[in-house]
Amino acid sequence: MSQGISNQGKKQMIKDIIRELHKGMTPQEAKEKFVKEIGSITSFEIAQIEQELINEGVPVDEIKRFCNVHALLFESILSESLKNVDYPVHPVNLLKQENQQIKGLTERIKRVIQENDIDKLKDLLEQLSKVDLHYAAKEHLLFPYLEKHGFMGPSKVVWGKHNDIRSMMKEAIANFKETELEDYLKKYLEPLIEEIDSMIFKEENILFPTALEMLSPQEWVDILKEMKETGFAFVKLPATLDKLIDEFEKSLSINPTVENDEVIFETGKLSLTELESILNTMPVDITFVDVDDKVKYFSKSKDRIFLRTKSVIGREVRNCHPPQSVDRVMQIIEWFKKGEKDSVDFWINFKGRFIYIRYFAVRDKDGKYLGTLEVTQDITQIRDLKGEKRLAD
Structure with missing residues (x-):
């Protein structure tokens, strides 16, 4: 591996790889060549070099040939970075940021109650109802990976608590101003806030530490990529990361193929018999x-x-x-x-x-x-x- 290679050297390597891609080199082969001859490079450096090449007159369509390689390099960089839970876009870090926002809302609701400023309460409740997205991200991303490691508790227990909170939230919104304030607080709002705060405590002290111990950096990369699908309640992925994930997904997207009587799709595989039966069973x-x-x-x-x-x-x-x-x-x-x-x-x-x-x-x-x-x-x-x-x- 070359040490201390200049930005100009990296730029020339990218130019060479673009030419090789034009001749038929695969993105994976290009990535391996780059890592072997260049070593480490940040995603920012790659984007900077790509822009310099455009400024120098290299056609954008040619630069696009490197996008899939960029995405694969980005995955390696990200996998290394996600060994550190404090990395800004680590899924656990993002979920913790969400918890800070959720906790901020529950504290504001408590203050509003103390100040008897009930007019603000409905709006705060509507904002807090977005906690559903936070729970969905855990259910559809974190829990399946924990199950792969034989840890079934969250799916069996925590998901049920999520649904309890969803039902309580629905009732709290539906009964707002339909019940005497004192009864409303005691029956609907205070139990809801207590459950949400309790869930934050369980996530921070039990669920997240367990997940960090069990899941590999590559699994965190996979979770992060799919977090675009579930979305977030209160935080957003940085725009640059968002774009790179798109590029990575594009580089890995596969066309359906048939292998051993199974059709292999991007999202799973079905036997020909299963596929035909599903199509005929649809209502x-x-x-x-x-x-x-x-x-x-x-x-x-x-x-x-x-x-x-x-x-x-x-x-x-x-x-x-x-x-x-x-x-x-x-x-x-x-x-x-x-x-x-x-x-x-x-x-x-x-x-x-x-x-x-x-x-x-x-x-x-x-x-x-x-x-x-x-x-x-x-x-x-x-x-x-x-x-x-x-x-x-």
């Missing part, structure tokens, strides 16, 4: 028309609303509709192809049932049009639903 009828306007697939659900026969496969979609509606169907497909619309919906009464029909433009990750999906659903019973029916019911 909707689906028909897919490909990029050439030919019917390519339809699901075979048990209670299909509109008749489909296998003879329709390969048929021009314009020949599948009566003259009165064919122009409308083709207009929708044209909108989808031009990118003018992404979906169109209709609803009709059919044989005493209320039918919801939706058309969706199907596009790949780069936005390229692949075809049109028709989704038909009998929503007669859905329209009649009232109130709530929870899983526990």
Whole structure:
């Protein structure tokens, strides 16, 4: 590994790698070459060099070739940094920052109660209700990784406490000013604040230390990348980190492949039998028309609303509709192809049932049009639903 290499040397290395990428070198190979010959480099340095290359006239499209390498280098840098819990964007650090905001809100609510400034209370409660996002991040990111290490307690116990707090929050908001203040505080608000403060204590003193002991730096990197999906209640990822995570995800995105009778997707894998059974079990009828306007697939659900026969496969979609509606169907497909619309919906009464029909433009990750999906659903019973029916019911 070269020691003390200059910024100019690093810049030349990036130029060389861009040329190699153009010839077919993979981002992973480029990353390994860079680490071997350059060694350590900060994400800021890489961004700086990329900007200098643009200023020197290197085409942006050429620089883009290096983006995936940048992202892979960033992952290595991040993995090393996340060995330290005090790193500003360590997931535990971000969750602790959220706890500071949550604790600040509960303290303000206590002061408002003491000052009898009830007008501010409703707004503070609405702000505090965003604690739901904080809990969701733990449930969907932290708990699964703890389970992989055989630690099931949080999923079994803490998740239940989260839901208790959510129910208490809902009741506290719903009963605001509907109950005498003294009764309201005693029955709804004070127990809620006590539970939220107690959860902060449990996170800081039990959950987070346990997670730090069990999870590897790479697992924290994976959690951080997915935190974009769950979102945060009270903090934001730095814009530069946000961009780099996007680049990293792009570099790792995979196209579905079939291997040993399994379709491997970016978000999991299914056997061909599982996949077909899922499509046929969905409570909707689906028909897919490909990029050439030919019917390519339809699901075979048990209670299909509109008749489909296998003879329709390969048929021009314009020949599948009566003259009165064919122009409308083709207009929708044209909108989808031009990118003018992404979906169109209709609803009709059919044989005493209320039918919801939706058309969706199907596009790949780069936005390229692949075809049109028709989704038909009998929503007669859905329209009649009232109130709530929870899983526990």
